[in-house]
Amino acid sequence: MNKYALIIEEFACWGCKTCEVACQQEFNPIEEPNGIKYLSVWQDGPRFIDERLDVIWRVRVCKHCEDPPCVPVCPDQAIQKREDGIVILDDKRCTGCQLCMERCPFGAIFFDEEKKTAAKCNLCYHRVDKGLYPACADNVCLAHCIYFGNPAEIEKEILEKKKARASWKKDSA
Amino acid sequence: MEFRYSNIEREMEVYGYDSYVKSHCRMCHGGCGVIVYMKNGKVAKIAGDPECPIAHGTLCAKGLASAQLAYHKDRLTYPVKRVGPKASGKWERISWDEALDTLAQRILDYKEKYGPESIVFGYGTGRENEAVIYRIANLLGSPNVLTAGHFCYGPRICTSIITCGTNPIVNYENFPRCIMVWGNNITISNPDEYKGEPFSVALDKGAKLIVVDPRLTRPAARADVWLRLRPGTDAALALGMLHVIIQEELYDKEFVETYTHGWEPFVQRVKEYPLDRVEEMTWIPKEKIITAARLFATTKPAAIQWGVAIEQQINCADNDRLLMALMGITGNIDAPGGQVLNRPPNVVNVGQFGAHGMLSREQFAKRLGGERFRLASRFAILQPKCVWDAILEEKPYPVKMLFLISSNPVATRANAREVYQALEKVEFMAVSDFFLTPTAELADIVLPAATWLEMDYIGDYWKRHGYLLPRRKVIQVGECRSDHEMLNDLAGRIGQGEYWWENFEQALDYILHPMNITWKEFKKMNYLRGEVKYYKYKEAGFSTPTRKFELYSTVLEKMGYDPLPQYREPPESPVSAPDLYKEYPYLLITGARMPGFFHTENRQIRRLRDLHRDPIVEIHPETAAKERIREGDWVIIESPRGKVKQRAQFNLSLDPRVVAAQHAWWFPEKKDPGHGWDESNINILTDNRLETCDPAMGASNIRTLLCRIYPALKEGKNHE
Numbered sequence: 016m017n018k019y020a021l022i023i024e025e026f027a028c029w030g031c032k033t034c035e036v037a038c039q040q041e042f043n044p045i046e047e048p049n050g051i052k053y054l055s056v057w058q059d060g061p062r063f064i065d066e067r068l069d070v071i072w073r074v075r076v077c078k079h080c081e082d083p084p085c086v087p088v089c090p091d092q093a094i095q096k097r098e099d100g101i102v103i104l105d106d107k108r109c110t111g112c113q114l115c116m117e118r119c120p121f122g123a124i125f126f127d128e129e130k131k132t133a134a135k136c137n138l139c140y141h142r143v144d145k146g147l148y149p150a151c152a153d154n155v156c157l158a159h160c161i162y163f164g165n166p167a168e169i170e171k172e173i174l175e176k177k178k179a180r181a182s183w184k185k186d187s188a
Numbered sequence: 189m190e191f192r193y194s195n196i197e198r199e200m201e202v203y204g205y206d207s208y209v210k211s212h213c214r215m216c217h218g219g220c221g222v223i224v225y226m227k228n229g230k231v232a233k234i235a236g237d238p239e240c241p242i243a244h245g246t247l248c249a250k251g252l253a254s255a256q257l258a259y260h261k262d263r264l265t266y267p268v269k270r271v272g273p274k275a276s277g278k279w280e281r282i283s284w285d286e287a288l289d290t291l292a293q294r295i296l297d298y299k300e301k302y303g304p305e306s307i308v309f310g311y312g313t314g315r316e317n318e319a320v321i322y323r324i325a326n327l328l329g330s331p332n333v334l335t336a337g338h339f340c341y342g343p344r345i346c347t348s349i350i351t352c353g354t355n356p357i358v359n360y361e362n363f364p365r366c367i368m369v370w371g372n373n374i375t376i377s378n379p380d381e382y383k384g385e386p387f388s389v390a391l392d393k394g395a396k397l398i399v400v401d402p403r404l405t406r407p408a409a410r411a412d413v414w415l416r417l418r419p420g421t422d423a424a425l426a427l428g429m430l431h432v433i434i435q436e437e438l439y440d441k442e443f444v445e446t447y448t449h450g451w452e453p454f455v456q457r458v459k460e461y462p463l464d465r466v467e468e469m470t471w472i473p474k475e476k477i478i479t480a481a482r483l484f485a486t487t488k489p490a491a492i493q494w495g496v497a498i499e500q501q502i503n504c505a506d507n508d509r510l511l512m513a514l515m516g517i518t519g520n521i522d523a524p525g526g527q528v529l530n531r532p533p534n535v536v537n538v539g540q541f542g543a544h545g546m547l548s549r550e551q552f553a554k555r556l557g558g559e560r561f562r563l564a565s566r567f568a569i570l571q572p573k574c575v576w577d578a579i580l581e582e583k584p585y586p587v588k589m590l591f592l593i594s595s596n597p598v599a600t601r602a603n604a605r606e607v608y609q610a611l612e613k614v615e616f617m618a619v620s621d622f623f624l625t626p627t628a629e630l631a632d633i634v635l636p637a638a639t640w641l642e643m644d645y646i647g648d649y650w651k652r653h654g655y656l657l658p659r660r661k662v663i664q665v666g667e668c669r670s671d672h673e674m675l676n677d678l679a680g681r682i683g684q685g686e687y688w689w690e691n692f693e694q695a696l697d698y699i700l701h702p703m704n705i706t707w708k709e710f711k712k713m714n715y716l717r718g719e720v721k722y723y724k725y726k727e728a729g730f731s732t733p734t735r736k737f738e739l740y741s742t743v744l745e746k747m748g749y750d751p752l753p754q755y756r757e758p759p760e761s762p763v764s765a766p767d768l769y770k771e772y773p774y775l776l777i778t779g780a781r782m783p784g785f786f787h788t789e790n791r792q793i794r795r796l797r798d799l800h801r802d803p804i805v806e807i808h809p810e811t812a813a814k815e816r817i818r819e820g821d822w823v824i825i826e827s828p829r830g831k832v833k834q835r836a837q838f839n840l841s842l843d844p845r846v847v848a849a850q851h852a853w854w855f856p857e858k859k860d861p862g863h864g865w866d867e868s869n870i871n872i873l874t875d876n877r878l879e880t881c882d883p884a885m886g887a888s889n890i891r892t893l894l895c896r897i898y899p900a901l902k903e904g905k906n907h908e
Contacts, residue, residue, distance in 0.1 A: 017189070027392070029375035029384060029406050032783045032799050036249040039795055045231060045255045049794040061404045061841035068841055070409045145202045146189045154193035154236055157246040157375060157385040159392070164191070182394045 018100045020166035021138055021149060023074045024173050027160035030072035032056045034151035034161060041139065041150035051127055053077070053136035054151060076151075077102060077123045077136040085115035085124060093133075100166070101140050106132040138163075194223060194235050194245055203232070210237055210714075212647035212659040214315055214640035215250035215257070216786045217380045219243055219648060221714075222251060224641065224662045231255040231641065231663060239714050241655060242648075243383045249784045249796060256793045257639055258665055262856065263622055264636040265666025274612055274630045277861035284667060287633050288674075291591070292681035294616050298588045299328065305554045306588045308575055310334035312595035313341075313787060315640070316649055317671035320695075321593060322542030322568065324675050327684045331547055331555035332587070336600070337569040338561070339500045339887035341380050346567045346885065347508040350743040353731030355652040356515055356527030358491040360386035364525045366487035367391070368398040368480070370511060371422065372495025373405045377781040379495060381653045387493065396487055398480045400425065402777055403806070403848055404841030413480045418471040419777045419846060419892035420758035423503040425477065426510035427755060428466030430458045432481035433517065439485065440519030447725055448516065449732075450740020450751070457752040469755070471843065485518050489525030497779070497891055502880060504887035505563060506753035509741070513753070516737045522723050529725075530654035531718035536699045538650040543687070544568060554585070560878065561886035562747040571886030572601045573876045576610035593620040593671050594637065596627045596788040599852050599869050602876035602888035603829060608865075620671055623792065626854050626865035636668040643670035644692070644707065646699055654718040658711050749884050759880040760827075760893045762845075772827060772894035774811070775843075778870045779851040779891060792856035803868040806839035806848040807897065815897055822900035825849055827873035827893055833900050834868050847897055851890075 035052055043050030054076035061070040079102045086094045086102070093108035094115060104115070104124070109132040116124045116133055127134040139149035143163075147153070152163035162169040192198075196208060205225040213220045221240025225233040234252055238245030257263075267287035272278030298306045309325045311317055313336055325333045335342065348355040358364065360382075367390060375384030391397060391410070399408040400415045400422070408414040417425050433439050434455055444451055463474040470477075484490050492515055498507040512521075520526030552558075557574030558565035578587040590611070601607050611617060611630040619628040620635040628634045642665055647657040669677075672692045679688040689695045696707035703716065710716070729735030733742045745751035757764040761775070784796035791797055805823055807815075817823055823836045825847070834849055842848060851871070855864035866872055874890040881888055 026410075027388065029388070030783065031248055031375055031384065033247055033249050033252065035799070036252040036784075036795055037247075040233060040252055045233075045259065048256060049798055061409075061839055063840075068404060068409075070404050070406060070841065072406060142202070145198065146191060147195060147198055147202060148191055148193065154238060154245045155247050155252070157243070157248065157378075157383065158388045159246075159385075176392050179394050180392060 018165050019138065019143060019163065020079060020100060020169060021076065021136070021152060022162045022166065022169045022173070023076070024160040024162070025071060025073055027158045028056070028072040028074060029158050030056055030058060031157060033155050033157065034074070037150045037153070037155045051134060053125065053134065075121065075123055077138070078121055079138060084118045084120065088114045088118045090114070097140075101138045101143070103137045103140060104133060104135050106130055106134060109133050194238050196223060199225060199233075199235070205232055209660050209662045211640070211662060212657040213247070213251040213254065214647065214659065215254055216248070216378055217313070218316065218651065219378070219381070219383050220247055220251055221245070221657060222247065226662070229663075231258065240657070241715055241717070242653065243385050246383070246385045248378060249799065250786060250790060253784070253790070253793050253795045254639065254641060256795055257622065257790070258641050258663065260622075260792060262792055263665070264624060264634060265668055267633065267635050267667070269633050270631065275861045277629065279624070279634070284669070287635060288678050288681055290633060291618050291678060294589055295328065295682050302586055302588055304329035305332055305551065306586055308332040308334050308587050308590050310590060310592045310595050310597075312336055312597070312600060315594050315637075315671065316645060316647065317593055318650060319538045319541040320672050320675045322544065323687075324679050324684065326543040326547040327679070327687055328682065329548065329551045331551050331558070331568070332570060332575065333568060334570050334572060334575050337567070338564055338571050338885055339504060339890070340496050342564070342567065342569045343499045343504050343508050343885045343887060344494070346563055346569070347505050348512060350563075350732065350738065350741050351509055351512050352516065352521060352529065352737050354529045355381075356512065356521055357381050357530055357652050358493055359489075359523075359525050359528040360390050362489070362525035363390050363393045364395055364489050364491040366396040366398070366484055366490035367493055368400070368484050368490065369407050369493045370400045370495065371497030372493055373407065373781050374493055374495070375407065376783050377495065381651050382493065396483060398484060402842065402846055403780060403839065413476060413483060415472050415476060415480055416843065418469070418843070419775050420501055420503070420761065421470040421755070422498050422501070422507045423510055423753065423755040424461065424466050424469040425472065426507070426514060427458055427461035428463055428470065428474070428477045429481040429484070430510070430513060430517070431461055431463060431466070432478050433485045434458055436482070438482065439517040443519045444517055447730070447737050449734040449736035449738045449742070453752060454513070454739040457754070461755070484514065488519070489523050490518060490520050491515070491525070491527050499887055500779070500889070500891040501887065502756050502759055502882055502889045504882035505884045506755070509753045513739055516739070521737065522725055524722050528722065530652055531721065532652070532654055533656050533716040533718045534702045535646075535656065536702060541699060557886060561881070561884065563744065563749070563884035564886045569886070571878065571881060572597065572607070572888070573603070573878060576606055579610040579614045588615045590614050590617045592617070592627060596621075596625045598627050598865050599788045599854055599871060602871055602874040602890050604866065604869055604871040605830060606876065620674060623856065625788065626863050629861040629863070635674060636666060638665070638668045638670040642668055643672070644696065644711070645670070645672065646696055646710070649699070654720070656716045658713065658715075660711055744884065747884070758892050759889055760875065765894065768828065768894055772896045774847045774895050774897060775845055776825065776827065776873065776893050776895035777846060777848045777891060778874070780848055782850065785852070788852040788854060791854065803834040803850045803853040804837045805834040805850070805897070806837050806842060808842045808844040808846070809838045809840060811844045811847070812836060812838060815899070817897065817899050823897050824900050825870070825873065825895050825897050827895045829875060830872040832866070832868050832870060832872050847895060
């Protein structure tokens, strides 16, 4: 069984918000001027992080946790984790009690004001199941910091990148 | 399961699209290849094209929202004429024939009564309509095309042509090992020639990073060295770095000896800027300047990613020239991974297409401001105030007609109140745009312009990255027409028919003919690229009068300017205006770029506006406390020219003496014809007196001035 994950390397994010608009495009008809989106990019800082003045962009999106705290709290079993790791919130079963929103440590579950249900990133399972990348991970990111696939392989890829980023710096040190 | 980026076949199958078209986005400076999926004759989805050699299939928020622009409910989809007073909002639909015949009649009348110079054409950060606009103006005999060229990209073109022949472009494909980002937030602005994508990849390969910026951008936060300079002192900082490089002999001796002109006097000039002096001017500790200079000069290849912020200053031309000096003497010019003087594909170039050769000497001599801003004028660039003066005071001669094509100067040009007055006064004005902007509301006739989705064109035609990419028409919206087709039609109605074409496709054939291909053939190609060759100067020298890299400009010398670059104190600073500084105790910087917007554009596109609801002014928390401003408050920002309001956001990375305001705000959601053009528009505050402009380019000094700030509440305004 494949394991799927959406991993964002926030270090590399520039805050261009392209992924937000890509998500919006996926879930709303072109005629809809705005509409729902399941991830948002926000600016953390400038502030002192590890004694260095820093500013970093954070992406608020469902992390499809290993052991998702939102699953057991749902009285309607509207949230399920699939064997491939994708955590799906079924809005048809959701009654809008918002318990999951309180429980999510990442604030990644939103309330859909129109449908009056909780809403979150379902990792574009409708695309993934047909062999397409999730909308935000389909190469839209100009920083190449949005990864989709097997979590172990992604971590390896990010580690390689970190090494490469440091390599030339070492040369000259 | 196998996953592939932008998997066209599967997208078509899964979503049941009818077709797709590959094209080339132009929501900003161009460059990004896109795939447009279609259903029932309408755009259904936009995706990046991984085969694009420039952005490699990545996009930005603007590109993805292109269809929301094209199908926007407020979009102008047919020509209109004004039937009430200016800014009354009273419009009546007319036919294209009536619109263009009216324009043609006006042009011919003014030409006869006041001379062709009384008709001024203009564009903003053009939609690749530059070449056609210059063509119609030059053939008419008007030397006056009003653009952003005096302070945006134009200076890079002019100063690079006189220094080394063409604009040196960062060669990301060969991975610079050190990148110095100067006054640019490349991953947000995706400026001319460059996209954030290759820059990001270069950093991922391990490039070292130096960032010069008064604000801590994310690139600055990632930098090995961040130089937080006093706004407007870029030239002093560059001279300080050059001082280190020359003193420590870190320059490329062979390049300097063999390929530069004016090394000795240049060194003498640089010696006038010892580091103690530079530290005092720039507020940057000299140790940091030394570290940055050494890092840049000793890491090969290295490149400078420059941005428009250095051009919207009194030191515009010299900032550009000093950064080129840094590129040159470190041996990075035309080096792989450095800054390359790219060759475009062999097509009819923009200068030829623009018919500059057809403008008579007599008419050239009448170019507004031409005697004062001689470098700009040489390259057909105007200083806007010269046009406003010609309208308001009829000096040196009256300007009677403006034809602004994709331009919203009441929000983007310095001293906006004066701009507004001029547009109110001008006898006849036509505008071509997507919406009835605050500028268009002052026009007599407004034409509905096509977006990039609605035109065939040769994309990135005047860029210097060496590529041409086909833009293929995808949809037709209402009666909208591309500026190219519209001007091709208008030209026929003012007697220029013999120089134009039956339809604009023939013009595209003409541009491509030296390559022996037609538009129809080019349309089937992904892109064209010019010859790729490095160190071309070693064989042929540089395309300058001395055939050398001109550190000492013989062209500027002939024009009567200082041939060596220098630092000028910003016209409104604590140093140059100490008395004013007592009343206006903060340095205001303007114009940091925001994702989703392109100058005044896209504020009516909800997906993009959702990213920034209100205009934001960034203030250091200590400063805010002193001025009794809370985060989120509406704040009045005031200069000697006027005041506007923006909303406070704290920014700990600013020097507490510096305040950073956003630019180009208006409010399309306000339905009165002013659309809130003067509420938050930072150019209400900027100065446009000619003596505050760059003496050679005429660049307006809009990036740094003095201001005071206080909560809007104090004025009795609503607190939201």
